[in-house]
Amino acid sequence: MDIQLSDDQKAIDASVRQICSSFDDDYWTECEEEARFPSEYYALMAQNGWLGITMPEEVGGAGLGVTEAAIMMHAATSSGGGYSAASAIHINLFGPHAIVVHGSPEQKQRWLTPLVKGEQKACFGVTEPDAGLDTTSIKTVATRAPGGYVVHGRKMWTSTAQVADKILLLTRTTPKDQCRKPTQGMTLFYTDLDRSKIEVRRIKKMGRNAVDSNAVFIDGLFIREEDRVGEEGRGFEYLLDSLNPERILVGIEAIGVGRDALNRAAQYAKDRVVFGRPIGQNQGVQHPLAEAWTYLESAYWMLMRAAWLYDNGQSCGAEANAGKFLGARAAFDACTKAVMTHGGMGYAREYQVERLFRESMLPRIAPVTEQLILSFIAERVLGLPKSY
Incomplete structure (x- = not known):
């Protein structure tokens, strides 16, 4: 069993990170505080073809799978933009799936091509x-x-x-x-x-x-x-096609947020000196951060497995839901520990972890709650009677 990214997938990760490096903490803080859509980031992602990563080639897309989309979105959220970077482009990856599968050729050209080019939102x-x-x-x-x-x-x-x-x-x-x-x-x-x-x-x-x-x-x-x-009359049925990809993407975006927060916390723990030594030398700081890494890593590979199953036409409902559950929990845990590692400065906007902490609540609630995920797994995996 080969569990690693291919060279092409590594190139996707590197390319997206290169684009995201153009937008620093000040940019995302400004967009957040002014409640301003990150138009410059959106335009650059469109210019480089990333808005069409899962779209058919005949409408200008790359025709790649959910796995590649997950790698892209993880790179975006872990590069400083958090959920603002994800949500600005998220709908392009799963929202039009019903059109891709059930739309007419004319509709696909009329609707999807402007989305891929970034001409319409x-x-x-x-x-x-x-x-x-x-x-x-x-x-x-x-x-x-x-x-x-x-x-x-x-x-x-x-x-x-x-x-x-x-x-x-x-x-x-x-x-x-x-x-x-x-x-x-x-x-x-x-x-x-x-x-x-x-x-x-x-x-x-x-x-x-x-x-x-x-x-x-x-x-x-x-x-x-x-x-x-x-x-x-078949609209609900059409939407079901996009549910598992959405869960996979939301879960892996959450992991990106958590990994960004964790990296910031680890760096702060190296730099912050108290009582003549860096606080990261203390196991009381080390162990919570190391634990957060283990949860993020395990959730990441659960979601990558779910994406692989989806792209290969296999059932992935349990894995997609479990991965979303684990990713959201792991991100929330990592962001919480990042704030605590920073101490009082974790409460300050300057260090960004408070922004990531606030965003880490989102994937625990949307697009499906933890309770419904657990009910789904109880019913579909464990064979228990439906509870609602």
Whole structure:
């Protein structure tokens, strides 16, 4: 069994790190404090072709797998940008997957090519305030109209909607109580984010403030028939194709955040001298950091295995979910220990670890909670009865 990156994969890691080195701590601090989208970083990633790493070659993408995307995103988050660096480009890697698989050739050219080039930005409209992770209970409704549909509803936690040109939107076209299964009757669209019909309200939040999260209110949005992805009523089914890649990417992005925090803590422990010796000489400092390394390393390889399974067409639900769980926990632990290693200065923005600590809470909550992951593993792996 060969468990190591190939030369091509190492080149991806090195190339992305080279780009990220153009953006220092001051850049990310400024974007965070000004709640400003990292446009310069986004443009440079687009210019170098990284926005299309998983996209088909016929639309200008690289046609690579989730494994390569995971390597790319780990490099981005571990190079100082944290979750702002990840979330600025994250949707390009998993969000359009339904279009790649179920879109027509015309739709792929019309929609994916501008995304790959960085000419358009997209957001993902799925979660709703009254449904949360119970996606089958969404209330956003698309009603048939001449030439298309009219949509009314609300979406919540829609990232990048402040800067997006397009929205991938999940709606109900058939009421839940009229469907044989609750997962039926939902339809997926990819359409213009028409701000005359869509109000976007920014949510003030704890971290990752360079990339906006929003409450979205849709009132009478007309969507053309040709902007529907696949068949009417099968939208939920189409979204399932992207769930495991999303979990893999979120988990490995978290590990990147944790590794950045850990490296900063280790360097501080070497440099900080108290009572005539570096604090890193004390086992009370060494051991927590060493322990954090072990958790991050083990979670990383669990996620790389999940990515390999996905790219090779094998079942990976348990591995993707477990890896996301472990990656998020390991990142939170590493960031917490990094702040503690810095002592009082860990609370100061100057040393960056407080920013990474705030961001490390995000993957423990989104896009799926730890509790649902454990329920999934209990049911699907251990054979226990469904609890919800």
